Amino acid sequence: MKKRAMSALVSARQRMINLKKAEAEERLTAAFALPDVKDAHTQFVKASFASGMSGKGQESVEETHAKYVAALSAHGYSESDFYFVPACPICGDTGVANGKLCNCAASEYVAYLKRECGLDGRALSHFEDLDTERIKNPAQRADMQKIVSWLMAYSAKLPNVKYKTLVLLGGTGTGKTTLAGAVALAAVERGKSALIMSAYELNSLFLKCHTSPIAERDGILSPVTHADVLVIDDLGTEPVLRNVTLEYLLVLFEERLRAGLSTVITSNLGMGALRSRYQERICSRLSERDTSHIFVLRGDDLRL
Ligand SMILES: [Zn+2]
Numbered sequence: 001m002k003k004r005a006m007s008a009l010v011s012a013r014q015r016m017i018n019l020k021k022a023e024a025e026e027r028l029t030a031a032f033a034l035p036d037v038k039d040a041h042t043q044f045v046k047a048s049f050a051s052g053m054s055g056k057g058q059e060s061v062e063e064t065h066a067k068y069v070a071a072l073s074a075h076g077y078s079e080s081d082f083y084f085v086p087a088c089p090i091c092g093d094t095g096v097a098n099g100k101l102c103n104c105a106a107s108e109y110v111a112y113l114k115r116e117c118g119l120d121g122r123a124l125s126h127f128e129d130l131d132t133e134r135i136k137n138p139a140q141r142a143d144m145q146k147i148v149s150w151l152m153a154y155s156a157k158l159p160n161v162k163y164k165t166l167v168l169l170g171g172t173g174t175g176k177t178t179l180a181g182a183v184a185l186a187a188v189e190r191g192k193s194a195l196i197m198s199a200y201e202l203n204s205l206f207l208k209c210h211t212s213p214i215a216e217r218d219g220i221l222s223p224v225t226h227a228d229v230l231v232i233d234d235l236g237t238e239p240v241l242r243n244v245t246l247e248y249l250l251v252l253f254e255e256r257l258r259a260g261l262s263t264v265i266t267s268n269l270g271m272g273a274l275r276s277r278y279q280e281r282i283c284s285r286l287s288e289r290d291t292s293h294i295f296v297l298r299g300d301d302l303r304l
Contacts, residue, residue, distance in 0.1 A: 001193040001223060005112035009105060012112075013095040021084045028082040031072060040064070040071040101191070113188050117195055117227070124181040127152040140299035144175065147295055151179055155186035159228055163293040164257055167286050168266045170297030176266040180231045183264050192228035203238035206248035221248075225255050228262065235267040236277060246278060253285040270296075 032038050044064040051057040072078060086093040091102035101109055114120040127148055135141035154161055166183070168176035184194035197205070202224065209220040224230055238245065256263050265286065267274060271294070275283045286292055 001116040001195075001227065002113065002191075005109060005116045005193075006101070008112045008116070009095050009101075009109050012108075013093060013105070017084065017086075017093055024082050024084050027077065031075065031077050031082070034071075034075055037068075037071045037075065037077075040068040044068040106191070109191065110189055113191065113193065117184075117188055117193055119184060119188055119194065119196065122181065122196065124185040125178055126185060127155070127182045130175075130178065130182070135299075137299055143298065147179065147297070151183055152186070155183050155190075158187050158190060158192055158262060159260065161262060163291060164260060164262050165253070165286060165288070165292040166262070166264045167292060167294040168264070168297060169268075169270060169294065170266075171268060174297035174299060176295075176297055177233050180233060180264045180266050183262075184229055184231050187229040187262075193226070194229035194231070195223055195227040196231040196233060197224065198233045199235045199238040202232055203241065203245055206244050207241060209248070210244050221252070224252060226259070226261070229264065230256065230261070231264045231266070233266050235265050236269040236274065240277065246282060249278065250282050250285070253282065257285065257291060 032041070044061070044067070047057060047060045047064040051061045069079065072081075088102060088104040091097040091104060093104075095102055095105035095108070111120070130148055132141055132145045132148060135144055151166075154163070154166070166180075168180060170176050181196060184196050187194040205220060205224065209217045212220060240246065253263065269277065271283070271287065274286070278286075287294060
């Protein structure tokens with residue numbers, strides 16, 4: 001996803017540069033079709049040559065140059081209209097300097113990354129925009145504020161975080177999906193790739209992979225395996241498919257842990273219900289003390 005976002009950015013920048021160069025060339029052709037401009041330029045070139053040969057006549061060069069500039073200006077042109085001047089001197093507007101994303105293209109890159117990650121069509125919130133003051137129950141409000149600041153700090157450190165697995169448990173409307181989405185959004189805005197999938201979609205992807213020729217399997221799972229942040233929303237709502245759901249989930253969790261990537265899981269189920277549904281091997285991955293952090297969101301439906 002990051003590679004695709006980068007190449008989309010680079011080709012868009014190149015198209016823009018080519019367009020600007022073509023426009024400059026068009027202006028040049030148009031200006032030099034004007035006899036007075038062409039004539040003034042010829043005088044200037046002649047004076048330059050003569051001065052270059054003799055080492056004298058600098059005044060004449062300056063004078064003919066001034067006349068050329070005046071002729072341009074009379075038609076609304078200036079010399080810099082005829083060549084491409086990059087807005088960014090560091091990358092020459094290519095978006096890349098020394099093999100890295102140039103600062104001038106950072107926000108553009110995030111926009112492409114959002115699109116590649118499928119986040120741009122989603123209604124996601126920034127942590128800063130979550131209005132926790134609206135929560136009426138004081139205990140619930142304090143809990144939520146604590147979780148929000150924990151997750152905010154977490155997202156700001158990605159991918160250098162201790163807990164690679166975050167589990168957000170809670171009833172409908174307690175805000176877990178919003179919080180998980182905010183982690184994904186923060187990750188992408190830091191230039192990391194993030195995917196949000198419902199457990200149902202993920203399960204369908206597993207099934208698709210399971211029923212595809214071996215050669216195609218890696219490609220199907222590659223985005224969920226390699227995203228810097230993967231949000232699995234509403235774990236427990238998907239059907240458990242024999243030989244698919246549990247098996248693929250376990251491999252996915254293990255692969256992502258091994259690669260040091262963050263996985264954020266939300267579920268309406270409690271740890272006990274998750275354990276009986278997903279069995280010990282999966283649940284121990286989710287609740288490993290060194291790598292997992294579990295949040296239990298209690299209380300009323302908030303619809304943050
Ligand atoms: Zn630049």
